Amino acid sequence: MNEPVLEIQGLDVDYGLGAEAVHAVQDVHLTLHRGEVLGLAGESGSGKSTLAYGLTRLLPPPGMIRGGRVLYHPEGGEPYDVLRLTPRQLRDFRWAETSIVFQGAMNSLNPVHKVSTQLVDVLKAHDPQSTRASRLSRARELLRLVGISADRLDAYPHQLSGGMRQRVMIAMALALEPRVVIMDEPTTALDVVMQRQILAQLVELRERLGFSVLFITHDLSLLVEFSDRIAIMYGGRIVEQARGVELYRDSLHPYSDGLLHSFPALRGPRRELTGIPGSPPDQRALPPGCAFAPRCPHAFDRCHSEVPVLDVPADRDGSDRSVACWLHPSTGPTAAVPS
Amino acid sequence: MAVPAADLKAAAPEPLPPDSITGPAARRRRFRFLSGGKALTGLIVLAFFVVLAVIGPWIAPYDPSARSDDLIEAPSGRHWFGTTHLGQDVFSQVLAGTRSVMLVGVTAGVVATILAVLVGVTSGYLGGTPGEGLSALSNVFLVIPALPLIIIIGTALPSGGDTLVAVVIGLTSWAWGARVLRAQTLSLRRRDYVEAARASGEPTWRIIFFEILPNLTAVIASSFVGTVVFAVMSEITLAFVGVSAFSDWNWGTILFWAQSQQALAQGAWWWFVPAGLAIAVLGTALSLLNFGIDEFVSPRLRSAGTTRVKNAEGKTVRLRAGFTPVLGREKR
Amino acid sequence: MAEQHNEVAIREPVAEESTADAVVLEAAGLTKHFPVRKRGRQLLTQGRRSVRAVDDVDLTLRRGRVTALVGESGSGKSTVARLLAQLYPRTAGEILLHGEPVTVKGGSAFRAYCRRVQMIFQDPFASLNPVHTVRYHLTRALKIHGRAGRGAEELERALHELLTRVQLTPPERFVDKFPHELSGGQRQRVAIARALGADPEALLADEPVSMLDVSIRLGVLNLLRDLKQRLHLAILYITHDIASARYFADDTLVMYAGRMVEGGDSETVTQQPAHPYTRLLIDSAPDPDRLEPDGNAEPAPETGSGEPPSLIAPPSGCRFHPRCPVAMERCRTELPPRFEVAGPAGHWAACWLYEAAR
C-alpha cells in the first residue's frame, strides 16, 4: 500500500458544550493513502460530514474539536498536525493541499458572485502571479471538465440547476490540483451519466496527479465500483473498513451487512430488500456499549456494555481490513479501553 | 414558538427521556443572548428609563415649573442638577421630562416600524401592481422631508398632545425602513424555503409574517431602534428649535431653555449636560439591546451561545466560522 | 401536438381502477423558458435569449401510481416539478388537475391547489427556513391542511407520528431542532415529513432521498409506496437513482435537455431501454455486481462523447444527436415525435429509430 497522506487519529468532535453537547464524531482513526479513493458511507446523521469538515477545521459554531490529531504528510516533508496550524498556515494549507466539496451545494456558492468569479478567486488566492486571462481560461477548462458549457461561466448560482451547482463545486475543488480531495455527497444531484463522466475524470486525474479522495456518499454501488477502500460509519464511529469488493461480498459488521441488503440492483432479478430495523442512536447519550447493539440482531451481553475497538479481526488475520464488532474480536490483547 | 413547549411536555403521550431538550431549556436558550453583558446592560438601562417615565413626575423633588430664588445655581445637595435662570430645579425637570420622551419615542417607533414592515415587506413580497403601488407610496413618503414636515405639521396642529406628536413622527418616518425592508424582501422572496412554504399552502400573510419576517428581524430591530432614536431626537429637536407646542416638560424643552439662556456661555453646564446625556444614554441602551438581537434572531448564533471557549490549556479561543476551535482532549 | 399526444397516451399495464378518474395531474405541452440577461454587445446584436429549460413536456400522474422522472442533470426535472406545483408561471402549456385546466397565481385558489398537490424540494439545505424549528415546519403543514387535531396532545402525537414515519426517531430528539443542527439526510426527511403532513393527492418529490443512506432510503421509499397503495397517492418521483426507480416506480419517464425522450413502465424502461440516451444512462449506472471478485472493474461502459447541450441554444432536431452513437441525418434536422416501441404496451421513445415500429 502507498504511504499515507492524511492520518486521522482519535478525532473527537462535539456540537456544543456540557450536557447538551452532541458527540457527533468519536475516536475516529482513519488513514488516507496516497492516490487512494477512500469511500465513507454510513447512516444519515452518523457524522460523516462532521468528520470531513472537522479534520479541516471548518465546522461552524458550536462545533468544536475535542481532541485527536490529523497528521498531514506533505510531499517529501515531515508530517504535521493540521489541528495545530495557525490560521495563517491553515489558510495556505487549505485548497492547495486539501479541497472540499460541501454537501449543500446551493449554499456553498456565494449568491452574489458569478460562477466565474468564484472559480477565479481560488486560482488567484493561491497563484497571485497568474494573469487574468489564464485564470479565466483555466476556469473555462474546469467547467468543461465537469460537463458544463462555458457559456454558463457568467451565470449566478441561482440560475443553475442543483446538479450544475454541484459540478461547479467539484470543478472548484479540482482547480488547484490538491493532494487530498474531500467530497461530501458530491453527486447527489447528478445523473449517472454525468456522475460516471466526472468520476472517470477524477480517476484519470488521480492517475495523473496522484491525489487522494475521501468520498462520502450513500450510493454504495458507486462506492464499491469506484473506491479502493470503504469505511462505514455508525453513531459517530467507524465500524468497518475494507476494500470495496471485500466489503460488498463479505461484510463483517452487522450494520454494513444491513446496508448492503438495503439497496436495489438495477440489473438482474429483483431481489428482496431487508433494510435495517430500529432507529439511529441518540448522539447526545450513546449507549454504553456498541452504538448499534440496540438494533443488532446478533447482539450479546458484551455488546451492551463495552465499546468495540476498530481493529483487524482475528478471523481475517493478515488482511488489511478492520472492524469494530465483538462478533469479530481482534487478535491483539483485547484492550477494550473505553475511550 | 406558537405552542408553548412546556405544555406539550406535560401532555406528551410518552414520557420523554430525561435528558432531552425540554421546553424551558429551549426557552432558556432563546434568552441566552441576555447573558452577553451588552444586551443585558441595555435592557436594564431601558427598564430604568421606563420606570422613570412612569414614576418620574411623582418622585421629582420639586415642581419642575416652580420658580424659586436660587437663580442659576450649580448642582448642590438641594438641587442635584442645579437650577435655571428662574430658579427651577433641573433635576425635577429631567425626571418629569422622561415620560414624554419615552412615550413619543416608543409610540413613534412602534407606529413607524409597523408601517415599514407592512408596506415594505408586503410590497417586496407581492411584486406586481400592488407591490409597485406600495413601493410608490413609500417613495413618496421618503421624498417628503421628515423633519421639516414634522415642524410644519406640528405648527399646523394648534396644540397637540404627546401622542399626536408621536403619531405624526411615526407616520412621517416609516418610509426609510420600508424601503430597506422591501429590498431585503426582494432577495428573500425567491428563496427555496419561502417557495416551499408557499407550496405547502401557507397563506400570504403567514408567509410574510412567519417565513420572511423572522429572517428580517435584524434589519427590523435596527430600524426600530433607529426610529425610536429618531423620534426622540425629533421631539427634542422640535422643542429645541422652539417650534413645538408640546407637553410642558421634556428633555428638549430643558435644552431649549438652556440654549436660549445660553447656559454654556453662562457657565451653567448643569443646565445643558444632564438632558443631553440622558438622551444619549437612552439611545445607547436601545443600541446595546440591538446587540443581543442577532443572537436572539439567528438560531445558528443563538445555539452558539458564548463566543469564547476555554481549551485544555486554559486558553480562551474565539468561536468563529472557518476556524473550528481545537480544545484538546480532557479527561472524561 | 395534440394528436401525437393522443396517440401515445401511456397505457397502464395494471389498471387498478377505471382510468377516467385515475388521472390526477396532467401536463400538456408544458414549456418554460428563462430569459437570460444580455451583456454588452449582445444587447445590440442578438435577439431575446433564454434558457429553454423545459420544452413541450407531456406528463400524467395517476392515482395510486408512482411515476419516476430520471434524466440528465440540468435537463429540467426540477423545473417540471415546480411548474406542476404552480411555483413558476409557465411559458406555454397546460396543467390539468382531474381534467380541469388550472392556472393559479396565488390566493386561495393556489392554496386549494396546494392542498392537493404537494412538493418536496430538491435542496433540503435551502428549503427549510433557518429560523424555524422542525416543530414549526411540521406543525404548519398539519395546521394548514387541518390535520393538527384538537389540542396540543393530538398535535404532538401527529408530529411524533410524522417524524417516526420518516425514521427521525426518537421524535423528541428532533422536534425542537433547527435546520442547521441537522445533517443533510435529516433535513431531507423533515422536508418529506412536511409534504406528507399535508396529505395531498399528488406528491411531487424532487430527489427526496438523495441524501439518505440506503437503509433509511429504503424505509422512506417503502413508506411512500405504502401511502400510494393505501391512500392512492399519485407520486412524481424525480431521481438519479435509476435502480430505485425500477423498484419503486410504476412508470418511468426519461428527460433530456428539456424534453421527454422516453417513457413506459419502469421495468421495461430500465431493462430494455429504447432511446439511445436511456441506454447510455442505464449503462452508466454503477453496478457492484459487474465487478470481478478481485476488484477490477469490467471495461467501463462507453459514457458517450461530448457534453450536455447548452439550453440557451439547443441543438436542432433531436437534442441528443450530437452525442448519439447512432444518429442519422434526419436526427440533425427534425424533432422526433413520440413513437411506440415494440414490446410491452405504453413504452414509447422520441427517437427516429422507432419510426419504423409505427
Add this chain to the structure above:
Amino acid sequence: ACGGGAAGAGGNAAGVLNVGMPNGPQAENNNPFLETSAAASLGYRFVLYEPLVMFNRVKPKEEGKPWLATKWDWSDNYRKLVVTVRDGVTFSDGTPMTAQDVAYTFQLLRDNKALNIDSVPYGDITASGNQVTLSFDASQYVNQVKILQTIVVPKHLWTQIKDPATDPVKKPVGTGPFTLKSFTPQTVTVSQRSGYWQEAPKVKEIRYTSYNDNNAQVAALTSGAAEWSFVFIPNYKTVYVNRDPEHYKLWFPAQLAVHGLWFNTEKAPWDNAKLRQAVNKVINRDDIFNQGEAGYFYPKADQVTGIPSPAGDSWIAPQYRGRTVKTDVPGAKALLAGAGFKLDGNRLTDPSGKPVTLKLSVPSGWSDYITDLEIIKDNLAQIGITATVEKMNQDAWTKAVDTGDYQGVLHWTNDGASPYDMYRDVMDGSRYKPTGTGGINGNYGRYRNDEATQALQTYANAADDASRTAAMTKLQQIMIDQQPMIPLMAANSGGEYSTRHWTGWPDETNQYGPVQPTLRNAVDLVLHLKPAA
C-alpha cells in the same frame, strides 16, 4: 476672525469695524427700501444711503440734525413741506445729488405702494432750484419724522430700474461715506469712498457678518470677532461684560413703544377695567426686567401712563409726572372687592360668580416672553387668578392675536416720534374689528372707547399745540383709568459694542443717538468713531 481676536486686532490697524447681526445667511439684495433686503437686515443700507434729516430716537423731542436737507419748513397745518437740499453732496458714482433726486425719491414712494412702508399719503411733489415742495391732503403732524428721514436715491440710476419693488439693486449708489465692496451670504463688506460731503470717517471698512443665531452672535461678541451688534444676551454681566469689563459695553435706551400685557377686552371678565387695573397692580415689573429681560434688554416701563421714560417724559401730563406703578397686592384686592369680585381663599370669582382665569398665549420659541409670562402667572396667583401659559407656534399665535382669539398675550406697540403711535395702537377705535375677524392693524385688544378715538383724531389733526396737549393728556388719563393694556417694558434701540478698537460710541453720558447698527443713525455713529488709543 471668528476664531479669535486676530481679525479684530488687525482690523483696527486697517481701520476695520466688525459688525455682527444674528440674522442668518443673506441673499444679495441691497434695495434700501425693502425691509427684507440684506441691506436692511444687516443695516448697511444706512451707511450707503443717507436721510434728509437725522433724528435721535433716544431724545424724540429734540430737533433733527440737518443732513442731506439743510432746512425744512412745514406750513398750512402740516399739509405742506418745503425741503432745502444741501449743496455739494455727490453720490458715490460721482454725480451730484440735487433736488431732482429728492423729489424723485418721494415720487418713487408715492407711486409704489409696496415701497411706502409707512403709508404716508403723499400728494404733489415738485422740485425747483434746491428746494422740494411736498403737499398733503391732511395734517402730517404725526408723520413728520417718517417723511423727513427718507433716504435719497439717485434718480439717474433708479429711473432705469424696471420695478423698484423687486429689484435687488446689485450695485447700490448712495450719498453715504461707504460703498459696497463685496457681498457674500455670510459677510458683507463696505469700504470708504472718496468725495464724501463731510469729513471722512476714521473707519475705513465695515464688515457686516451675519451669524445664524443669538448664540453664535454672542460668542462672536465675547471673542471680539464682532465689535458692534444688537442681540439679546442673557445674564449679560457674566456672559459678556465681565469678559472684558473695560471694553465690552452695552447701552439699551428706551424708545417710544412698549411691550405689555394685552387682553381681549371684549371677553368677560377682562372687559372689566377694575380687574385690569388690579392686575396692573400685582405684576412685578422688577422680576420681569431682571429675570425675563436679563436686567437690561427691554427697559422697565413703570410710568403710570405707560410712556417709556426718559424718552417720553416731556409728553407726560404734569399731574402724572413722577408717578410709577408699585406692586400693591392689598390695593389690588381692595379694588377687586369694590368691583364685586370675591376672593375666596386663593380663588377669585367675578361678580357673576365665575372663577377668574387667564390663558396667556405665547409663541413657543420666545423665551423672554415665556419667562415674563411665567412671572406674571405667579403674580396673578396672589390675587386668586389662575393663569396658564399656553405655548403655541408662532403662526398660530400671530393668527390668534390678529383675530382676537385669545385671553391674554404679551405684545408690543408701534413706536413713533411721540407717544401718539403707541396709544393709537392700544386704543384706536377706528381700527376696531370684532373678535374673530382678522386683518386688524393695532388695537389687538379690541378696545372701543369713543373718547380715546376722538382724542387720537384730535392729536393728529389739531391746528394748535394746546389742543394736542389736551388730547395727549386725555389719552394718558384713559390709559390709567381703563388700562386697556398693561405696559410692562419699553422697546429699546440699544446695542452692544466694544471700545477696544473704536471709541466715541453713544452712551448714557453722550446720548447723541441710539446704538442699534440697523438704524438710520448708523452713519452718524460711525462718523463719531475714533480709533482707540
Add this chain to the structure above:
Amino acid sequence: MRYLLQRLGFYVFTAWAAVTINFFIPRLIPGDPVQSLITKAHGTLSADAIKSLYVLFGLDKNESLLSQYFHYWGQLLRGDLGLSFTFFPSPVSEVIGDSLPWTIILVGLTTIIGFLIGTSLGVVAGWRRGSWVDGLLPVTTFLSSVPYFWLGLIAITLLAGPGSFFPASGGYEPGLVPGWDGTFIGSAVQHSLLPAITILISSMGSWILGMRNMMVTVAAEDYITVAHAKGLKERRVMLSYAARNALLPSVSGFALALGFIVGGTLLVEIVFSYPGVGYELFQAVGSQDYPLMQGIFLIITLSVLVANLLADVAYLLLDPRTRKEG
C-alpha cells in the same frame, strides 16, 4: 426597455405626488408671510407696513389654491422657482444656489466619509464578533445617540474659543470673498472641520451598527465557510464574500442618506452658523416663505428621487437574485 419606461413612469409619478404634497403642506400653516414678517420684526416694523408688504409680495390678489397650484406648476416647468419672501425679491434659485454648495460639500463629504469609515468598522466588528472592535461599539453608539446639536454646542464650547484653531461659526473667515484661491479654501476647510467631525461622530454609529448586524448574520452562511475552505486570504473572505453580501441594506441606506444630505442638516447648520441650505429651510418654515420652502423641498425631492434610483440600481447590481427574470 419596457421595464425602463415603467420605472421612469414610476419615478415621474412619485415626483408629481411629492411636489403636490410639498405644495399643499406649507399652505396648511395658519397665518401668512406678511404677518410672520411683522411678528418676526418684533415691533421694529410698524403695523402700517402690512398693506405695503401685501402689495410687495403680490399677495393682495385673491387667487384660489387650485389656480395657485397650476400657476406653480407653470412656473416650475419654466424652471422658475419664484421669489423668496424672506429675502424678497431675491429669486429662490439664487438663495438656494448660494447655500447649496456649502451643504453639499460639507454634508456630502461627511456622509460619504462617515459611510465608508462606519461601514468598514462595522465589517470588522461583525467579522470579529466579540473582539475589541466589537467592544468599541457601545462607545460609538453612545456618540451617535447624542443629539447633533448638543454635541456641536459642547464641541464649540470646549474646542472653539478665542485663540483656538477651530472657528466657532461661519463657513469661512468674514471678509474673505469666496473664490478658488488658497486662502479662501483653506479657511473654508478650517471652518468645516468642527461641524464635519461632529457629523461624522454622530452619524458613524448607525453605519457601524447596521453593517455589523448584517455581517454577523452573513458570517454564519455556508458559503463563508466554503470561502474559508478555499484558503482565501482572510481579507478577501471578509470583504468579497461576507461584506459584499452584508452590504446590501447599507448601500441602499447610503443611497438614501445621500438624498437626505440637503434636508437633514438643519441643526448642524444652525449650531455652527454654517451658511447651508438646512438653515435656509428652517428660516423659510419660520417665516412662511412658501416659494423658498417649496424650492428647497423640490431640491430635496429631486435628490431623494435620484438617490432612490441609485439605490434601485445599486441593488440590482449588487444582488443578482433581485433581478427580474422569468
